[in-house]
Amino acid sequence: MRHLLSIEDLDRDEIERILSAAAFFADVADRPIKKVPSFRGRLVINLFYEASTRTRSSFELAAKRLSADVLNVVASGSSVEKGESLHDTVSTLSAYGPDVIVIRSPHAGAPGLVAGWTHAAVVNAGDGKHQHPTQALLDVYVLRQRLGSLEGCDIWIVGDVLHSRVARSCVQAFIKMGAEVTVAGPPTLVPTELAALGCNVRHTLEHIGEADVVYALRLQQERMSEDFLPSLREYAANYQLNSRRLKARQLVMHPGPVNRGVEISGELIDSSQSLIIEQVRAGIVVRMAVLVEVLSGTRVRDPGGQRLAVSAEPQLA
Amino acid sequence: MTVDGSETVVLDEDDIARAVTRIAHEVIERNTDIELGVVIVGIHRRGVHLAQRLHLELTSLLGAELPLGSLDISFYRDDLDLRPDAPVVNATQLDFAMDGTTVVIVDDVLFTGRTVRAAIDALLDYGRPARVQLAVLVDRGHRELPIRPDYVGKNLPTSLDERVNVRVSELDGADEVTISQVTGAGALA
Numbered sequence: 305m306r307h308l309l310s311i312e313d314l315d316r317d318e319i320e321r322i323l324s325a326a327a328f329f330a331d332v333a334d335r336p337i338k339k340v341p342s343f344r345g346r347l348v349i350n351l352f353y354e355a356s357t358r359t360r361s362s363f364e365l366a367a368k369r370l371s372a373d374v375l376n377v378v379a380s381g382s383s384v385e386k387g388e389s390l391h392d393t394v395s396t397l398s399a400y401g402p403d404v405i406v407i408r409s410p411h412a413g414a415p416g417l418v419a420g421w422t423h424a425a426v427v428n429a430g431d432g433k434h435q436h437p438t439q440a441l442l443d444v445y446v447l448r449q450r451l452g453s454l455e456g457c458d459i460w461i462v463g464d465v466l467h468s469r470v471a472r473s474c475v476q477a478f479i480k481m482g483a484e485v486t487v488a489g490p491p492t493l494v495p496t497e498l499a500a501l502g503c504n505v506r507h508t509l510e511h512i513g514e515a516d517v518v519y520a521l522r523l524q525q526e527r528m529s530e531d532f533l534p535s536l537r538e539y540a541a542n543y544q545l546n547s548r549r550l551k552a553r554q555l556v557m558h559p560g561p562v563n564r565g566v567e568i569s570g571e572l573i574d575s576s577q578s579l580i581i582e583q584v585r586a587g588i589v590v591r592m593a594v595l596v597e598v599l600s601g602t603r604v605r606d607p608g609g610q611r612l613a614v615s616a617e618p619q620l621a
Numbered sequence: 622m623t624v625d626g627s628e629t630v631v632l633d634e635d636d637i638a639r640a641v642t643r644i645a646h647e648v649i650e651r652n653t654d655i656e657l658g659v660v661i662v663g664i665h666r667r668g669v670h671l672a673q674r675l676h677l678e679l680t681s682l683l684g685a686e687l688p689l690g691s692l693d694i695s696f697y698r699d700d701l702d703l704r705p706d707a708p709v710v711n712a713t714q715l716d717f718a719m720d721g722t723t724v725v726i727v728d729d730v731l732f733t734g735r736t737v738r739a740a741i742d743a744l745l746d747y748g749r750p751a752r753v754q755l756a757v758l759v760d761r762g763h764r765e766l767p768i769r770p771d772y773v774g775k776n777l778p779t780s781l782d783e784r785v786n787v788r789v790s791e792l793d794g795a796d797e798v799t800i801s802q803v804t805g806a807g808a809l810a
Contacts, residue, residue, distance in 0.1 A: 327712070328711075336748070593707075
């Protein structure tokens with residue numbers, strides 16, 4: 305595979321392959337030497353146009369555990385602040401000869417553009433409200449570790465679905481792995497058109513007791529341009545996930561960062577039914593597996609066994 | 622890649638069983654201090670099954686069980702970007718302390734030596750064995766690295782346009798080693 309831009313790029317077999325590599329890397333993390341040499345001498349650039357703690361640090365650790373060299377470029381403090389365009393930044397960074405560019409952008413579709421401007425493989429680390437494929441893959445990984453399989457599993461995704469790239473990627477990934485998915489929240493944040501993704505749409509939490517897994521989303525106030533909610537208090541009263549609404553057997557997930565006491569109660573975050581810390585831990589091994597996946601097959605062997613240059617030359621714009 | 626269909630059997634089921642038995646005797650002969658710790662480690666995928674058989678022979682000869690492990694070397698290879706798809710990974714199982722032991726690595730075919738190089742690198746990331754030895758069912762020559770086996774089931778001089786096929790009953794339904802002719806781009810695969 306050349307790029308990972310969206311969960312739509314992956315079929316179930318490819319997801320399985322990524323998850324099995326991630327499981328291997330989880331064992332590596334238990335060894336005295338926590339590295340493998342797959343990316344020795346290779347360069348991974350993390351290009352982040354948006355704030356991020358866990359995604360950026362886990363991509364950095366993932367690349368380092370594969371023995372890659374890592375360059376982190378964040379928008380603040382770089383020439384982006386001086387007005388450099390995405391195209392020019394990518395062209396400049398490409399001159400360093402990266403093997404993989406990991407990009408996070410506030411603009412949907414930016415990673416796809418970048419893929420056309422560079423010889424490197426491109427991994428989408430979140431683009432606007434569009435996709436966050438590595439988050440969805442690590443969520444599938446965590447659920448598989450816990451449940452064995454997602455086949456027939458009833459998963460509810462609750463909260464600000466409208467502004468959430470995590471929700472879009474997760475709905476697609478969970479359905480691909482055989483789960484039944486329901487999205488729930490206030491009508492302003494959970495439009496009925498979401499049913500087109502193949503999930504159920506609910507506007508109350510009345511039947512949330514049916515869920516095996518409840519996935520809370522962060523209220524993304526930074527992306528809300530209009531008044532989507534009367535007040536946080538009213539939202540919490542109707543939609544907050546807490547131990548009053550959920551049964552002890554139901555697993556709870558959240559992509560982070562959490563607004564404690566808004567979309568999810570503090571006591572639920574810290575309870576034994578919460579998988580939130582496992583999600584963070586899985587971030588490294590799943591991102592290692594994704595980096596390996598995009599690097600594979602980027603060169604071809606000629607009949608004489610010699611190495612050739614990059615196989616799929618992008619049309620550089 | 623095309624195979625012209627004709628396969629010559631060079632080792633049958635009995636030959637393979639005899640080779641494994643002979644290697645087991647040699648392992649005991651070469652490691653007079655075997656009670657100080659010899660562990661058997663198979664390389665995925667067919668090396669794992671050959672390692673299980675060698676382990677079984679050693680257990681019955683010694684009347685004591687040695688540790689048995691398996692190793693997946695996918696992420697230690699130097700050709701990740703040359704393979705069309707990311708590798709399908711098997712679990713590495715080395716659930717014993719390796720420091721100070723003699724590790725016998727088991728694989729099906731020794732060819733360029735690159736797999737063994739990767740296996741040694743992988744092994745050393747798990748611990749610090751006192752010695753590492755190499756057992757292979759078939760040595761087909763054409764080494765690209767200075768690597769030499771300690772135990773060989775059969776030396777099989779081949780040309781580069783030949784392919785050595787090792788089949789084990791656990792994966793392939795039968796035990797045999799055959800040679801076939803390969804033409805085209807896959808010749809070196």
